[in-house]
Amino acid sequence: MAETNYITSSCSISNGTVNKDINKAFENQGVDLSAFLLSIYQHFHFNYPKFYKMDNLSKLGWLAAEILLQDGFKKDNYQPEEVGVVLANSNSSLDNDLKYVDTIKEFPSPAVFVYTLPNIVIGEICIRHKFKGEHAFFIQDPFDTTFIAQQVNYLLDNDILHACICGWVEVLEQDYKAVLFLVEKKKTEKSLLFSAENMSSIFNKD
């Protein structure tokens, strides 16, 4: 127990800006959320047709994970079961729940209903990267970095996972914020100690 784990990468998407490892990677101000998310997808030249059918929460989390894992993450170092995802937000899937309620009046849509669960974004990230390990979605207000650090350290220190994506993915109408951390057991050149304090400082940066 109490081994040392490291944040080897981070990605935040908020206020019209994408940051990778605290450096600005893209900015697009003054458009609505759907247009902003699409502009990120296009800017980074992603090619993943499933993206278009996702709700905004999954799109946001998927994009953040994609950018988080670009340049540096060595997937081949891990078995599928060794990588997990622990996420949190405060409004669950309410953004999409509101859209689903509108479809009930006419014709309930299974394509919208399936996104009325917050853990679907975890499923989308796992499908994309073939991660099959432990995962969990917590509802918190505000982001409880102490709790998340405790959960992730438990999984890594007990060798249940060898790498974990953790963080916050929140969408409610035009309010949104994603901050994801890649946590691994190996120190790298630019890595930070994995701690509640370091997560909070990146989370609160903007």
Added chain:
Amino acid sequence: MSKMSVKDVFVVADNILSPLGKTTTENFTQLKNSVSGVRQHNEEALSPTPFFASLFDKDQVFIDNNGYTKFEQLLIASITDALKASDIDPKDKKTVLIISSTKGNISLLQTEANSAELQKRISMSTSARLVAEYFGFQNQPVVISNACISGVIAIITGMRLLRAGQYENAVICGADVISKFIVSGFQSFQALSAEVCKPFDKARTGLNLGEGAATVILSTNKQFEGNIKIKGGAVSNDANHISGPSRTGEELAYAIKQAIKDADISTNDIDFISAHGTATVYNDEMEANALGLAGLQTAPLNSLKGYYGHTLGAAGLIESVISIQSLKENLIISTPGFEELGVIIPVNVCASPTRINADNFLKTASGFGGCNAAVVIGK
């Protein structure tokens, strides 16, 4: 996991609040007598067409206090009964509250106009805070919303928080309320059965929904030595499809194997299985595959969905509490609706109540988002 450092996590008390009864004893008695809560409902507010589900009476009162939603009332009533049977103090700094639900207060979207205030009221953090304040819990409550495995993850999370020494006691409660939101969604998936569901049966056509709540109180305090224990648990993801289960079942099998390993027992020590068994064609097939891969095809198994329907975020807790009672009474509850095996990989489904000397059982769950969870509970 270094075994020498693992603390035993004991089950101190429990409750089930369902259409079948207000206590664990009431519920277990009903199940022993093969009484099901599932029946046909003709309720315009929930569905334009009749459907089968296990629902509370519309005018049922859960607690006297006003100002709480039905979801919160279920949590409060279930926790109150469980606490009554223990001397665990919710106001103790060493006690944490864990809540699991898939949709919480979502029914409010149908009766109230959308506003910032309503959004705040719907949030599960609001419900958790209100429930924590009701009992005087001192710590920030933990809320888990991870589809149909929420209840099992809640137990696993509680076990881990206690093992890690973060807290000494955990009060874990799951609840879900059936609303038009949920019924219409499952109807849109054509996942609902037009009769009482038939888990693992050849003629199964889908699931029934159900509402309810259940609580387990856990502790590492040595005074509970001799009680039933939460021995191990694990979670996995299919990484295959967001609304369909794994083609092979190997990911659920992985979670099962990891849970057994975490419990530091062997596959042969699993005396019975409380399956997820929703009675959809694909779920039951995947589960049977997984149990086969995990070497558990001969272990007696039940699904309680024909008694309770699928109670979503409460299911893992309700079904674990019933199975804990089975350990105490050496009696496996039957699987209503099951007659003829209808999965390719054979499993040993209990069609009638079965006497058994059991030390350990396995509880499994799977859900949307490709999630799987398994927990081992035993003497």
